[in-house]
Amino acid sequence: MKDLSKLSIGIASDHAGYLLKEDLKTLLKPLVYELKDFGTNSESSCDYPDFAHPLASAINAGEFDFGIAICGTANGMSMTCNKYPNVRAALCWKDEIAKLARQHNDANIIGLPARFISEAEAEHFLETFLTTDFEGGRHEARVTKISKVIK
Ligand code: RB5
Numbered sequence: 001m002k003d004l005s006k007l008s009i010g011i012a013s014d015h016a017g018y019l020l021k022e023d024l025k026t027l028l029k030p031l032v033y034e035l036k037d038f039g040t041n042s043e044s045s046c047d048y049p050d051f052a053h054p055l056a057s058a059i060n061a062g063e064f065d066f067g068i069a070i071c072g073t074a075n076g077m078s079m080t081c082n083k084y085p086n087v088r089a090a091l092c093w094k095d096e097i098a099k100l101a102r103q104h105n106d107a108n109i110i111g112l113p114a115r116f117i118s119e120a121e122a123e124h125f126l127e128t129f130l131t132t133d134f135e136g137g138r139h140e141a142r143v144t145k146i147s148k149v150i151k
Pocket of ligand 1: 014016017048071072073074075076077
């Protein structure tokens with residue numbers, strides 16, 4: 001893996017993503033500068049917004065470089081995270097999507113669907129996500145337009 005030692009990362013899941021969250025924490029802990037776990041803390045049934053909001057709020061405030069949001073489908077987590085204007089959460093279920101989420105969308109949260117991908121796939125998508133740069137250029141204006149809500 002490329003050098004991740006300067007990165008600060010927040011991670012959150014619901015019960016469906018708990019085991020994958022723990023696996024990714026074990027992988028990342030020795031590699032990154034900071035890793036904060038926003039819960040959940042067991043496989044007991046819980047509500048994904050209770051864990052997505054604190055993570056997304058911290059990313060929105062610029063407290064971490066990247067976030068990792070995990071639930072069964074990654075839909076609920078991504079939907080909740082994307083309520084925040086400075087958050088761009090991307091649901092990643094293929095390596096190429098993780099790469100393009102960074103290159104084209106400057107995504108700052110990776111959404112991982114724990115019930116539909118293996119641990120090995122999740123680790124691979126995460127590595128791609130964390131080590132791929134935003135391309136800027138023509139994508140800059142498009143990304144800026146994302147948070148311009150028409151009332
Ligand atoms: C939990 O059963 C499931 O609904 C949740 O993990 C997630 O997939 C929601 O979007």
